[in-house]
Amino acid sequence: MDKNIAIIMINILTVLFVPFLVLGIINKTKAFWGGRKGASVFQPFYNTIKLFKKDKTISTTTSWIFNFAPVVVFATTLFAAFFAPMVNGYSIINIAGAFVIFSYILGLGKFFALISAMDTGSSFEGMGASREACFTTIVEPAFFIILASTVVLSGNYNFNSITNTISNFQSYGILIAVLASISLLVMLLIECSRIPVDDPSTHLELTMIHEVMILDNSGFDFALLSWASGIKMVILMSLIANFIIPSGLNNSLNILLYYLIIFVLAVLTGTIESAIARLRMSHVFEFIFVMSSLALVIASLTAVKIYGV
Amino acid sequence: MNYYVIKNNQRINLLDIPTIEFESLKAQLAITNLRPIAFFGADWGQNIKLYTALADDERGEILLSSSLIDKSVKGYESITKDNSQYHMFEREFYEQFGIKPEGHPWLKPVRKNLDNYEFFEMEGEQTHQVAVGPIHAGVIEPGHFRFMCQGEKIYNLEIMLGYQHRGVEDLMVKNPSNQLAESICGDSVIAYNNAYSQTIEQLGETKISTKAKLIRAIALEMERIAIHIGDMGAILGDIAYLVGKEVYGVTRTLVINTMLEISGSRFGRGLVTVGGVNFDIDKKMSDKIISTLITVEKTVDKMTKAALKSSTVMSRLEKTGTVSTETAQELNLVGLIGRSCGLNIDSRFDFSDEIYSALKRRPFSATNDAYSRFLIRYKEIKESISFVKHFLTELEKHLDEPIYTEPKAFIPNSFTLSVVEGWRGEIVHIATTDESGKISRYKIKDPSFNNWYGLSMAVRNNGISDFPLCNKGFDLSYCGFDL
Numbered sequence: 001m002d003k004n005i006a007i008i009m010i011n012i013l014t015v016l017f018v019p020f021l022v023l024g025i026i027n028k029t030k031a032f033w034g035g036r037k038g039a040s041v042f043q044p045f046y047n048t049i050k051l052f053k054k055d056k057t058i059s060t061t062t063s064w065i066f067n068f069a070p071v072v073v074f075a076t077t078l079f080a081a082f083f084a085p086m087v088n089g090y091s092i093i094n095i096a097g098a099f100v101i102f103s104y105i106l107g108l109g110k111f112f113a114l115i116s117a118m119d120t121g122s123s124f125e126g127m128g129a130s131r132e133a134c135f136t137t138i139v140e141p142a143f144f145i146i147l148a149s150t151v152v153l154s155g156n157y158n159f160n161s162i163t164n165t166i167s168n169f170q171s172y173g174i175l176i177a178v179l180a181s182i183s184l185l186v187m188l189l190i191e192c193s194r195i196p197v198d199d200p201s202t203h204l205e206l207t208m209i210h211e212v213m214i215l216d217n218s219g220f221d222f223a224l225l226s227w228a229s230g231i232k233m234v235i236l237m238s239l240i241a242n243f244i245i246p247s248g249l250n251n252s253l254n255i256l257l258y259y260l261i262i263f264v265l266a267v268l269t270g271t272i273e274s275a276i277a278r279l280r281m282s283h284v285f286e287f288i289f290v291m292s293s294l295a296l297v298i299a300s301l302t303a304v305k306i307y308g309v
Numbered sequence: 310m311n312y313y314v315i316k317n318n319q320r321i322n323l324l325d326i327p328t329i330e331f332e333s334l335k336a337q338l339a340i341t342n343l344r345p346i347a348f349f350g351a352d353w354g355q356n357i358k359l360y361t362a363l364a365d366d367e368r369g370e371i372l373l374s375s376s377l378i379d380k381s382v383k384g385y386e387s388i389t390k391d392n393s394q395y396h397m398f399e400r401e402f403y404e405q406f407g408i409k410p411e412g413h414p415w416l417k418p419v420r421k422n423l424d425n426y427e428f429f430e431m432e433g434e435q436t437h438q439v440a441v442g443p444i445h446a447g448v449i450e451p452g453h454f455r456f457m458c459q460g461e462k463i464y465n466l467e468i469m470l471g472y473q474h475r476g477v478e479d480l481m482v483k484n485p486s487n488q489l490a491e492s493i494c495g496d497s498v499i500a501y502n503n504a505y506s507q508t509i510e511q512l513g514e515t516k517i518s519t520k521a522k523l524i525r526a527i528a529l530e531m532e533r534i535a536i537h538i539g540d541m542g543a544i545l546g547d548i549a550y551l552v553g554k555e556v557y558g559v560t561r562t563l564v565i566n567t568m569l570e571i572s573g574s575r576f577g578r579g580l581v582t583v584g585g586v587n588f589d590i591d592k593k594m595s596d597k598i599i600s601t602l603i604t605v606e607k608t609v610d611k612m613t614k615a616a617l618k619s620s621t622v623m624s625r626l627e628k629t630g631t632v633s634t635e636t637a638q639e640l641n642l643v644g645l646i647g648r649s650c651g652l653n654i655d656s657r658f659d660f661s662d663e664i665y666s667a668l669k670r671r672p673f674s675a676t677n678d679a680y681s682r683f684l685i686r687y688k689e690i691k692e693s694i695s696f697v698k699h700f701l702t703e704l705e706k707h708l709d710e711p712i713y714t715e716p717k718a719f720i721p722n723s724f725t726l727s728v729v730e731g732w733r734g735e736i737v738h739i740a741t742t743d744e745s746g747k748i749s750r751y752k753i754k755d756p757s758f759n760n761w762y763g764l765s766m767a768v769r770n771n772g773i774s775d776f777p778l779c780n781k782g783f784d785l786s787y788c789g790f791d792l
Contacts, residue, residue, distance in 0.1 A: 030551055034555035035559065123439040124439070127773070201549075204777040276550070278550075278625070279625075280624060280629075283624065
């Protein structure tokens with residue numbers, strides 16, 4: 001029991017504070033490739049603290065939705081994190097079919113983010129919402145296929161059963177885990193508005209996707225939204241980590257490996273951002289279809305494994 | 310044809326310019342295939358005197374003509390209907406003198422009366438308007454952009470400028486100075502200052518030393534190198550190719566820091582003055598400039614090669630924001646943008662003086678798109694670096710010459726015209742003096758005056774998310790346009 005409480009505490013702290021470090025590491029990596037010194041890895045944390053202290057400005061054209069949405073987005077993201085397997089492959093709320101709840105709780109948050117963007121009446125935010133909705137529509141089925149396949153494969157419908165993919169199915173498992181990791185990394189770049197899909201650092205209203213939706217938010221609301229977006233990134237990284245880490249390792253090794261993978265993924269994201277340019281908006285779909293096609297491969301492999309050839 | 314033919318930087322008697330019937334002047338302008346570089350009015354007693362200047366790029370000549378219009382005249386049949394190159398000039402003339410070009414297809418405010426601006430609008434199920442500015446998300450100048458889109462596709466972009474109208478032309482008449490000239494457009498300090506100084510010198514027919522001319526040319530090319538490198542970085546920054554953005558950014562600093570060492574200002578403020586230049590370039594400085602430029606060239610070569618090798622970069626640049634050569638010609642696009650669209654105009658060579666005549670331009674095959682706008686900058690950086698090296702060796706032959714000559718008093722009833730190829734394109738300064746030898750009219754034309762409409766054409770039928778990329782490729786001036 002004590003051990004469980006320790007793991008739960010580690011999980012909660014990870015969900016809340018690792019997002020800042022991950023963003024910090026990504027920015028540091030980008031600075032490194034650009035030949036700059038870059039800001040401290042704790043800078044995103046300081047920024048959020050600063051934002052919490054600031055007043056917020058609210059446009060007169062908005063309604064209650066705009067005020068309400070950031071809280072919903074943050075709450076749903078945090079809540080979703082409790083369903084996902086995090087440190088040590090541990091899901092705080094571990095029930096059968098959790099991945100469906102997980103997806104739809106995140107979906108609820110996204111819904112509020114979208115209508116809040118529309119609520120401002122700004123033409124940029126409308127465009128951003130339209131793009132976000134469009135991309136999400138294509139990402140969601142792929143995400144479902146991947147998770148459903150791996151969960152079904154494990155035989156029990158708990159979300160954290162993805163941790164057993166490699167150990168249970170050896171060569172099959174490795175193949176599926178690698179494919180799933182790649183497609184989740186693609187999803188991470190899409191969902192967390194990173195290059196090549198979106199560019200979080202330039203402020204070009206006409207080209208942004210996620211960033212443009214929060215253009216009108218300031219102070220407290222903006223802090224919540226950027227924190228939530230960091231948490232989402234850590235959740236997706238955790239899924240990748242849990243696909244890769246084989247089960248049966250002792251706890252400390254498992255936890256160490258988990259953080260190592262998160263670190264590597266952050267560096268990898270920063271490197272991808274430095275190495276390639278952003279895609280043309282009309283080519284983003286092709287990038288998302290990479291994820292879809294990998295998902296279909298995983299589904300086929302699962303079918304083969306379950307029903308035989 | 311009734312013209313007075315002059316060369317660049319030549320003073321003539323104001324009354325030598327033929328004054329002809331307005332109708333016959335219009336007929337001349339409508340049929341000529343020479344492009345206009347000036348079309349402006351000036352107060353002339355009871356009348357308004359309309360001056361026109363056409364550029365014969367091949368012969369390096371400027372053709373002047375003028376006409377008197379009575380102040381009671383309220384309108385005339387627009388020239389733009391027959392020759393679209395006059396569309397901006399006629400709008401400007403209308404705004405300044407209130408004589409309406411009847412039948413002008415796009416008669417909108419240029420700099421004033423922005424409250425009465427009527428936007429072109431479209432209706433339809435999926436069409437929507439996107440209004441950007443005048444205050445933008447980045448630290449840039451004010452300007453309003455109105456997009457008519459269907460989904461992600463731009464049908465039309467309308468650009469409303471004038472937020473920075475300071476009345477520069479009137480200020481130039483009242484109190485002309487180098488400080489004012491170099492503040493007109495802060496990214497073309499040298500180009501503007503050169504044009505202004507040449508214009509003012511010619512009003513008194515002051516001859517400046519070759520050494521001063523060379524130093525001006527070196528500064529002009531250094532400005533071109535610095536801004537072009539910065540722009541290449543900005544283009545890559547807009548498509549989120551971060552390495553390119555940063556490497557070019559660092560390299561640009563090397564160039565402007567060299568300017569700092571020459572003149573005490575990174576943008577060359579205070580370097581050029583009427584009568585010559587304020588700062589000398591000695592042997593030591595000359596060596597320093599050369600060694601900096603060698604480093605710069607190496608870095609730019611390497612970075613450009615890497616960027617163009619990247620498929621993601623090429624996929625964004627190629628076939629984005631294409632302006633056909635015909636459109637460019639019809640709209641009278643000039644300078645860098647004109648050349649990137651396949652027009653072969655460069656006033657450094659077309660109206661060359663002894664400074665540029667020995668130099669050769671490199672060939673460039675234009676593809677008319679964002680790639681072309683990126684690549685032409687690279688080509689011009691390489692060119693300018695070799696030009697600066699050439700000028701520095703030339704400078705050694707003129708070591709003993711003074712850098713400053715006392716300017717002479719203005720000659721009454723003069724007309725001078727100076728065209729300088731700034732990094733953006735031709736900057737035209739025209740000054741006239743009255744009987745007492747005081748400046749009576751000062752006219753400025755920035756290349757942005759021609760090119761803003763080209764940007765509208767470039768983004769047509771492109772995705773709205775490609776607008777920033779096209780905009781950076783054009784990189785036009787707001788304050789140079791607004792004056």
